[in-house]
Amino acid sequence: MxxxxxxxxxxxxxxxxxxxxxxxxxxxxxxxxxxxxxxxxxxxxxxxxxxxxxxxxxxxxxxxxxxxxxxxxxxxxxxxxxxxxxxxxxxxxxxxxxxxxxxxxxxxxxxxxxxxxxxxxxxxxxxxxxxxxxxxxxxxxxxxxxxxxxxxxxxxxxxxxxxxxxxxxxxxxxxxxxxxxxxxxxxxxxxxxxxxxxxxxxxxxxxxxxxxxxxxxxxLQKIDATRWTSYICARFTATGKSISEDLAAKVSSMVDYHSSYVQHLAWLVWVKTTTEATQAQLDEALEDLLNQNKILYYNQTENLTGYQINFLKALVNGVQSEFTRADIIKLYNLGSSANVSRLKKALEQKELIDISGKNVTLLDPLFGYWLKSEF
Ligand SMILES: Nc1ncnc2c1ncn2[C@@H]1O[C@H](COP(=O)(O)OP(=O)(O)O)[C@@H](O)[C@H]1O
Ligand SMILES: [Mg+2]
Structure with missing residues (x-):
């Protein structure tokens, strides 16, 4: 098959x-x-x-x-x-x-x-x-x-x-x-x-x-949302199962359109599906995927400083560019604006974040879920 x-x-x-x-x-x-x-x-x-x-x-x-x-x-x-x-x-x-x-x-x-x-x-x-x-x-x-x-x-x-x-x-x-x-x-x-x-x-x-x-x-950019949705739907159909467009769209958006995770998450949903995929199966699949990566994330954070973790916390709470604003520095305890640029550099070198222009994004979307649940 x-x-x-x-x-x-x-x-x-x-x-x-x-x-x-x-x-x-x-x-x-x-x-x-x-x-x-x-x-x-x-x-x-x-x-x-x-x-x-x-x-x-x-x-x-x-x-x-x-x-x-x-x-x-x-x-x-x-x-x-x-x-x-x-x-x-x-x-x-x-x-x-x-x-x-x-x-x-x-x-x-x-x-x-x-x-x-x-x-x-x-x-x-x-x-x-x-x-x-x-x-x-x-x-x-x-x-x-x-x-x-x-x-x-x-x-x-x-x-x-x-x-x-x-x-x-x-x-x-x-x-x-x-x-x-x-x-x-x-x-x-x-x-x-x-x-x-x-x-x-x-x-x-x-x-x-x-x-x-x-x-x-x-x-190289990410594959866009609509293409992922039609891809996921088509793969379910080609293999004798089905998934609604809504749910397929959620699969890719949940992992921020990260190619490998979209395929992996879609696969875990597919395995659980007998005829048509459900929201409950998607929730379980995401849980599975997180569990597979837990040890990695645990090790990854063990090697981070307190300030670095604070920076990531700000990031997963929705701060994208204004890390040096006085209230953000205070709220997340980031030290100073000079410290913020050091943190960015260090986290970029560890391949945890991507900086493009002013915007910072977390490279691993699942790590984001994990950070939110742990800290
Ligand atoms: N064009 C694509 N269509 C569908 N899935 C893709 C595509 N490109 C990558 N992927 C998914 O992402 C995973 C990683 O792709 P890969 O080409 O090895 O990435 P890279 O070389 O950038 O690390 C693949 O195993 C697959 O699951
Ligand atoms: Mg490669």
């Missing part, structure tokens, strides 16, 4: 909704050689979006290939080089003879070693010794261009969780190396995306950063 809702992995097929504008924009960038940068808080839909567009472009029968990789596990520059090399080589051909050939031709200095399991196409890895010369690093960073030229195609290289590279030793130096090589590549386009908003914003919007103005910067 068709899956009603999806969460925990990228959304695809009938479980992917909306994003028409973003898909068009990204596809246009991919096809026209424009670098893209996508930024949003976690679990709003970046990975799902890029995967969808990558698949579309790869199936479009043009001389263009989209390669995707995830830098989340890359803790050092060398880890990154390994991932980059392996994924570029693997995803640009489905013949392992060609993999060896490419590695030999374009990476002669690293003398790569190959290991293959029983299924060479899926069970394949490349290893090479830790590098320490600049020429080798340049060879690796230029690998996509060399392969693209040799195959007479264009490549789009998508790197997920790109904020990791900001944490390497000598990060700025590494970024300079990347940018200086990548910007000369005629056949390769990049799509860089990730979740640590403040890190990524610095990386791409600070004038002194090597990646300043590297490409088209997309701040």
């Amino acid at each position: 068709e899956q009603a809702f999806i969460f925990g992995t990228a959304a695809f097929g009938n479980n992917f909704t909306n994003r028409d504008e973003e898909c068009k924009r990204l596809e246009g960038n991919f096809k026209n050689g424009i670098n893209s940068i996508i930024v949003s808080p976690r679990r709003w839909g970046k990975t799902s979006l890029v995967k969808k567009v990558a698949k579309q472009v790869n199936n479009s029968g043009q001389q263009i290939k989209v390669v995707t990789m995830d830098a989340f596990m890359c803790r050092t520059e060398v880890d990154f080089y390994r991932l980059f090399t392996t994924e570029i080589i693997k995803q640009t051909s489905n013949k392992w003879e060609e993999w060896m050939e490419n590695a030999k031709n374009f990476l002669s200095r690293v003398s790569p070693k190959f290991s293959m399991g029983s299924d060479p196409l899926n069970d394949f890895s490349i290893s090479f010794d830790v590098l320490n010369d600049i020429q080798t690093e340049q060879d690796i960073l230029d690998l996509p261009q060399k392969i693209a030229v040799s195959k007479n195609i264009r490549l789009v290289v998508c790197i997920d969780e790109f904020q990791q590279i900001a944490e390497y030793t000598n990060a700025i130096n590494f970024q300079k190396k990347m940018r200086s090589i990548w910007q000369l590549q005629t056949n390769v386009t990049y799509c860089l995306y990730g979740s640590k908003m403040h890190v990524l914003t610095n990386l791409f919007s600070k004038q002194s950063s090597p990646f300043y103005k590297f490409g088209d910067l997309i701040y």
Whole structure:
């Protein structure tokens, strides 16, 4: 049977909704050689979006290939080089003879070693010794261009969780190396995306950063209310159950239209429903979802200072921008206006809040419910 809702992995097929504008924009960038940068808080839909567009472009029968990789596990520059090399080589051909050939031709200095399991196409890895010369690093960073030229195609290289590279030793130096090589590549386009908003914003919007103005910067927004409502109703119908539009609208508004939570909450309601979903089932489902996250929230608040908790209290009680007003500072015991800006910064770095312009929002809407009930 068709899956009603999806969460925990990228959304695809009938479980992917909306994003028409973003898909068009990204596809246009991919096809026209424009670098893209996508930024949003976690679990709003970046990975799902890029995967969808990558698949579309790869199936479009043009001389263009989209390669995707995830830098989340890359803790050092060398880890990154390994991932980059392996994924570029693997995803640009489905013949392992060609993999060896490419590695030999374009990476002669690293003398790569190959290991293959029983299924060479899926069970394949490349290893090479830790590098320490600049020429080798340049060879690796230029690998996509060399392969693209040799195959007479264009490549789009998508790197997920790109904020990791900001944490390497000598990060700025590494970024300079990347940018200086990548910007000369005629056949390769990049799509860089990730979740640590403040890190990524610095990386791409600070004038002194090597990646300043590297490409088209997309701040991915939430999927809007009406799209969620029709999506939820359609998924219930497609799986032989039903939910009223009113109730479906509540499902998404209760979790503030946060993509992953909308799908998760809708799933919990769906499981409880036999024929038509009810308000009582939605209430129970929300309770379930909160229970699943309780321990996390408990740990999260344990690591906060009293002032930080006070700030969050103000936020969940509806204060959005006027934290430095004298009566608000007094009511919520926030210290001083200088302290307020420190609190904002600290909570942003902990990825608990999002600051856009003057407005502050809590990134995890369920954490809001929990805070309200506990404090
Ligand atoms: N376009 C979409 N349509 C429906 N659900 C989505 C969509 N994008 C994301 N989601 C939901 O959000 C979850 C997280 O998406 P993901 O793409 O992994 O986000 P991110 O990469 O921003 O962390 C998915 O598992 C899915 O439940
Ligand atoms: Mg992701």
